[in-house]
Amino acid sequence: MKLPLRPPGIRSLPFSFPGRPSFSGRLHDARTATAVGRLLGAAVAVCFVTGLVSHVLQHPPALLANSLPSRPSWGYRFSQGLHVASGIAAVPLLLVKLWAVYPRLFAGPPVRSVRHALERLSVAVLVASALFELFSGLFNTAQWYPWPFSFVPVHFAVGWLLIGSLLLHVAVKLPDIATHWRRRSPGTLSLPAGDAPDRRSLLVATGAAAGAVTLTTVGQSLTPLKSLDLLAPRHPDHGELGLPVNRTAARAGVTAGSVRGWRLYVGGPRPYEITLDDLRAMPQREVVLPIACVEGWSRSARWSGVRVRDLMDRAGAPVGALIRVTSLEGHGAYRVMVMPHTYARDPLTLLALRLNGEELPPDHGYPARIIAPNRPGVLQTKWVSRMEAL
Amino acid sequence: MTRGSRALPVLRAVAGACGVALMGVGMWAAWRGDDPQDPWPVVRWLAGAVLVHDGIVAPLTLLAGLVVVRLRARRAVRGGLLVAASVTAVAYPVLFRPGVPQNPSVLPLDYVRNWLFVLALTAAATAVIALTGARARAWARRPRTREGNDGRKTPRGS
Ligand code: HEM
Numbered sequence: 001m002k003l004p005l006r007p008p009g010i011r012s013l014p015f016s017f018p019g020r021p022s023f024s025g026r027l028h029d030a031r032t033a034t035a036v037g038r039l040l041g042a043a044v045a046v047c048f049v050t051g052l053v054s055h056v057l058q059h060p061p062a063l064l065a066n067s068l069p070s071r072p073s074w075g076y077r078f079s080q081g082l083h084v085a086s087g088i089a090a091v092p093l094l095l096v097k098l099w100a101v102y103p104r105l106f107a108g109p110p111v112r113s114v115r116h117a118l119e120r121l122s123v124a125v126l127v128a129s130a131l132f133e134l135f136s137g138l139f140n141t142a143q144w145y146p147w148p149f150s151f152v153p154v155h156f157a158v159g160w161l162l163i164g165s166l167l168l169h170v171a172v173k174l175p176d177i178a179t180h181w182r183r184r185s186p187g188t189l190s191l192p193a194g195d196a197p198d199r200r201s202l203l204v205a206t207g208a209a210a211g212a213v214t215l216t217t218v219g220q221s222l223t224p225l226k227s228l229d230l231l232a233p234r235h236p237d238h239g240e241l242g243l244p245v246n247r248t249a250a251r252a253g254v255t256a257g258s259v260r261g262w263r264l265y266v267g268g269p270r271p272y273e274i275t276l277d278d279l280r281a282m283p284q285r286e287v288v289l290p291i292a293c294v295e296g297w298s299r300s301a302r303w304s305g306v307r308v309r310d311l312m313d314r315a316g317a318p319v320g321a322l323i324r325v326t327s328l329e330g331h332g333a334y335r336v337m338v339m340p341h342t343y344a345r346d347p348l349t350l351l352a353l354r355l356n357g358e359e360l361p362p363d364h365g366y367p368a369r370i371i372a373p374n375r376p377g378v379l380q381t382k383w384v385s386r387m388e389a390l
Numbered sequence: 391m392t393r394g395s396r397a398l399p400v401l402r403a404v405a406g407a408c409g410v411a412l413m414g415v416g417m418w419a420a421w422r423g424d425d426p427q428d429p430w431p432v433v434r435w436l437a438g439a440v441l442v443h444d445g446i447v448a449p450l451t452l453l454a455g456l457v458v459v460r461l462r463a464r465r466a467v468r469g470g471l472l473v474a475a476s477v478t479a480v481a482y483p484v485l486f487r488p489g490v491p492q493n494p495s496v497l498p499l500d501y502v503r504n505w506l507f508v509l510a511l512t513a514a515a516t517a518v519i520a521l522t523g524a525r526a527r528a529w530a531r532r533p534r535t536r537e538g539n540d541g542r543k544t545p546r547g548s
Pocket of ligand 1: 029037044177
């Protein structure tokens with residue numbers, strides 16, 4: 001096939017673009033892109049907001065470092081469960097959305113102007129960051145890290161790239177979106193009417209796909225649906241004493257030897273050390289609080305132990321002090337945890353000694369661990385050895 | 391843009407500028423943030439995601455579409471394939487993760503069995519929908535007794 005070097009109607013095309021595929025299929029249109037796009041946009045927005053919540057709870061900016069809210073007690077469980085669930089639901093939405101607009105990848109001429117080039121570049125960033133966020137998040141929940149960089153900072157940064165390029169995309173496409181927003185919008189009406197039932201069926205199928213992936217995974221955090229949890233990386237019924245585990249005592253290097261003769265050091269104006277028996281002799285409190293993992297799974301449990309604020313009061317710690325909690329584990333990013341006073345003063349926050357009516361097993365943090373409301377699982381420090389007012 | 395609203399161009403420009411600014415935050419976070427990353431591996435993986443999708447996943451989907459549109463029950467089959475493909479994409483990491491999980495509560499299920507079960511369920515639902523659809527079409531094509539009641543739904547937009 002011979003193509004003219006400069007196709008008619010194009011002012012300055014530096015090269016010909018032969019072999020451009022043509023697409024005879026239906027539904028590669030702006031109404032389909034809008035109808036799927038707005039669901040995808042909603043899912044991405046939910047992911048971004050809940051992702052920020054998770055980031056702030058783990059790495060609070062200076063302004064919030066001592067005042068993160070400890071309530072609602074189920075807050076992090078809800079927001080991180082939603083983060084992972086909406087990311088999973090976005091997988092079919094993204095696949096269908098990209099299918100619907102795929103022919104535009106080959107729309108010619110490839111580049112019309114500087115502005116057009118920038119626009120296409122921003123679309124490339126959008127597609128890349130959307131695919132990357134869903135892919136990396138999903139693999140992370142299965143603890144599979146095939147990439148050569150660390151997950152958290154990159155997933156965080158690309159999240160901003162995604163939400164920014166999405167906002168730009170919606171701004172660029174706003175006229176198209178507005179004219180295809182409804183079934184009776186002018187743009188929709190100008191599309192072949194015969195496609196409408198077919199489009200409806202595609203949208204129903206997309207909803208079914210989003211529903212299927214949600215129902216088969218959401219039971220890892222929404223416990224009432226645990227019997228449908230077929231494909232999630234965690235299941236609420238798998239784990240010692242009915243609670244899944246991430247870091248085991250063996251992995252953390254905590255052995256029977258390292259807890260022998262264990263005493264807790266409590267630092268403040270009147271520092272003291274206390275044995276496990278003395279802790280057991282203090283007033284015991286029982287709370288029901290979830291372990292809510294950054295990976296999206298969560299499970300509620302019954303904990304009993306001593307209130308952190310009772311321990312700190314005994315050391316004369318100021319009410320507003322940050323509390324530094326140190327674990328017995330020899331290494332690891334979460335060996336030292338700093339707890340804002342909002343958690344330390346919360347009556348639900350315990351140094352827990354028992355779980356679901358039994359002594360803490362080693363993998364759940366024996367001899368003592370932190371359990372606090374509205375807190376990511378990685379900050380519920382296990383094998384606690386020191387608590388100090390800063 | 392319907393009804394010639396004059397606020398809209400301003401809104402678009404502001405939203406677009408905010409988008410560019412947020413993208414800037416992302417770049418800054420990656421390369422200058424608390425935990426700066428080597429940019430090239432990240433760029434390679436971002437580009438790789440697009441290449442795998444646009445070069446492999448999308449063409450295969452379009453190829454499947456070429457076959458599906460020729461089927462009588464194409465809508466049901468397309469829906470079934472979409473559900474099956476989505477479930478497979480979401481299950482991919484739990485199905486194929488190499489190595490031994492950290493502890494028995496990580497990846498505790500028999501995922502191959504569960505995945506096949508979900509696929510079978512999807513196939514069964516697809517078959518039921520395809521058959522009921524075929525019956526409805528046969529019903530619509532039956533010799534009419536009364537005019538204006540041919541069982542066919544009026545076309546609807548979507
Ligand atoms: C992660 C989110 C999204 C991704 C990855 C995405 C991806 C894309 C891509 C690659 C294109 C083709 C662009 C071009 O070549 O010009 C496109 C077009 C379009 N998108 Fe999106 N999009 C997303 C979200 C949205 C949202 C939230 C909406 C609106 C509610 C939307 C509405 C549209 C429309 C109307 C078009 C034009 C389609 C046409 O004219 O055929 N998109 N999208």
